[in-house]
Amino acid sequence: MRLFTRVTHTILVLVLTMTWPHAFAAQKPAVNADAQVLQDFKARVDKYVELRNKADNNNSAPPIKKTDDPMELRSAQQALAERIGAARTPAKQGEIFTPEIAARFRKLLRPEVNEPGTKATIKDDNPGAIPFKVNGPYPSKEPLSTVPPNVLASLPPLPKDIEYRFVNKHLILRDARANLIIDYIPNVLS
Amino acid sequence: MHSRSHTRFVIALALLVAAIGALAAQDVSLPNQPDSLKFAIIGDSGTGSSSQYKVAEKLIAARAKFPYEFVLMMGDNLYSGSGPKDYKKKFEEPYKVLLDSGLKFYAALGNHDNTDERNYKPFNMGGQRYYTFKPRNGVRIFALDSNYMDQPQLQWLEKELTASGSDWKICFFHHPLYSSGMHGSDIPLRDQLEPLFLKHGVDVVFSGHEHFYERIKPQKGIYYFTSGGAAKLREGDVNKTDLTAKSFDTGYHFMLIELAKDALHFQAISDQGKTVDSGTLARVSDQDKKKRASTGS
Numbered sequence: 001m002r003l004f005t006r007v008t009h010t011i012l013v014l015v016l017t018m019t020w021p022h023a024f025a026a027q028k029p030a031v032n033a034d035a036q037v038l039q040d041f042k043a044r045v046d047k048y049v050e051l052r053n054k055a056d057n058n059n060s061a062p063p064i065k066k067t068d069d070p071m072e073l074r075s076a077q078q079a080l081a082e083r084i085g086a087a088r089t090p091a092k093q094g095e096i097f098t099p100e101i102a103a104r105f106r107k108l109l110r111p112e113v114n115e116p117g118t119k120a121t122i123k124d125d126n127p128g129a130i131p132f133k134v135n136g137p138y139p140s141k142e143p144l145s146t147v148p149p150n151v152l153a154s155l156p157p158l159p160k161d162i163e164y165r166f167v168n169k170h171l172i173l174r175d176a177r178a179n180l181i182i183d184y185i186p187n188v189l190s
Numbered sequence: 191m192h193s194r195s196h197t198r199f200v201i202a203l204a205l206l207v208a209a210i211g212a213l214a215a216q217d218v219s220l221p222n223q224p225d226s227l228k229f230a231i232i233g234d235s236g237t238g239s240s241s242q243y244k245v246a247e248k249l250i251a252a253r254a255k256f257p258y259e260f261v262l263m264m265g266d267n268l269y270s271g272s273g274p275k276d277y278k279k280k281f282e283e284p285y286k287v288l289l290d291s292g293l294k295f296y297a298a299l300g301n302h303d304n305t306d307e308r309n310y311k312p313f314n315m316g317g318q319r320y321y322t323f324k325p326r327n328g329v330r331i332f333a334l335d336s337n338y339m340d341q342p343q344l345q346w347l348e349k350e351l352t353a354s355g356s357d358w359k360i361c362f363f364h365h366p367l368y369s370s371g372m373h374g375s376d377i378p379l380r381d382q383l384e385p386l387f388l389k390h391g392v393d394v395v396f397s398g399h400e401h402f403y404e405r406i407k408p409q410k411g412i413y414y415f416t417s418g419g420a421a422k423l424r425e426g427d428v429n430k431t432d433l434t435a436k437s438f439d440t441g442y443h444f445m446l447i448e449l450a451k452d453a454l455h456f457q458a459i460s461d462q463g464k465t466v467d468s469g470t471l472a473r474v475s476d477q478d479k480k481k482r483a484s485t486g487s
Contacts (some may be wrong), residue, residue, distance in 0.1 A: 073272075077306055118378050144301055144302075145334070147383070148339075149379060150382075152340045152341070179306065
């Protein structure tokens with residue numbers, strides 16, 4: 001009987017020793033790694049928008065406004081792009097689309113861009129293999145690819161005038177107000 | 191004396207231009223009622239080519255007989271660049287007579303347009319990619335950006351459609367939801383927009399993108415037109431299907447529209463001044479719209 005009590009006691013101690021740390025671990029809040037990556041993406045985009053707002057409110061150049069003078073439109077857009085470009089120098093690919101964020105985006109895009117109708121729409125208006133660079137202008141003579149609504153719905157939402165576009169097989173992040181390429185993920189399309 | 195003969199010459203020239211204009215406009219045959227709402231449609235117009243100028247001449251001439259109040263632009267308003275020279279050559283010069291007369295143009299963005307065109311005042315976009323306006327009581331027009339149909343735009347559209355009550359609801363944007371052309375029907379876009387159009391009783395939809403004219407058989411009670419040949423032409427591109435009610439792909443064209451009570455009169459006119467399609471569409475009753483909204487067909 002005494003032996004039985006000792007064995008029981010030992011088993012109990014063993015079980016408690018094995019499960020106790022897990023019991024503590026379970027109390028820690030679970031971390032969703034994917035959500036954290038997207039949170040990081042949002043923070044990086046917000047930081048860019050803050051920078052743009054500062055460049056936009058700079059009194060040294062004319063603001064972008066409604067006008068019937070195309071020259072004014074062109075000058076204001078170029079001036080804004082130059083101010084942003086100068087403030088970001090040196091900007092390089094991966095500053096917003098870090099490897100973790102890019103990997104997450106590829107995962108989000110995969111089911112959508114492989115759908116035949118979506119694939120056709122992206123291909124239809126895609127400018128193809130054109131030269132472009134981060135912090136450079138989107139080539140003004142080239143068409144803008146259509147981004148199908150289901151693709152947009154699968155990606156994180158963006159602030160006003162920041163948009164996703166496709167250039168050849170790459171996903172770019174474009175500032176529509178400054179016509180500037182902010183960053184890109186290479187080869188997201190097969 | 192020299193000045194007088196110069197004046198005579200100018201008057202004679204003006205008369206000649208007016209006569210040519212009247213001749214070219216002779217094919218305009220809408221009911222042309224005094225109190226109706228009249229407007230014109232051009233699509234994929236911004237090439238700056240002689241074809242654009244030729245269609246523009248016909249458009250100008252048509253106004254002498256059919257005094258349309260504004261022009262809707264289906265996108266690709268400026269191909270291959272949007273510098274000051276592009277605005278001049280591809281918009282301001284071909285439509286100068288209309289612009290000088292105070293006529294308004296309302297643009298939608300195409301895949302060849304720079305987003306910044308929204309800030310160009312003569313396009314009347316109010317600085318927005320998508321917008322709505324009410325040309326008169328009982329009619330509401332929605333310009334959409336089909337290149338980038340994101341959630342904020344869809345939410346905006348739903349809100350505005352809801353608020354538009356029982357008006358005629360007319361949507362225009364670049365990419366056609368139904369098409370028999372090279373690009374074909376934009377299915378992903380249709381999946382998003384069609385349920386909203388049905389739910390809120392949209393009557394008519396105009397698009398461009400395909401470089402020809404096509405009137406689609408009514409789809410779930412909604413009328414669809416593709417008009418993307420005001421400067422570009424893809425000859426023989428209509429691969430007639432069950433969708434096609436009427437098509438024209440052997441010349442450039444523009445459209446005239448007249449809304450009179452519950453009727454929509456339309457006429458598509460070629461760059462030769464010939465009518466390539468015309469007719470009258472009856473507006474679907476509110477009761478039938480409710481029925482189709484509940485059944486989704």
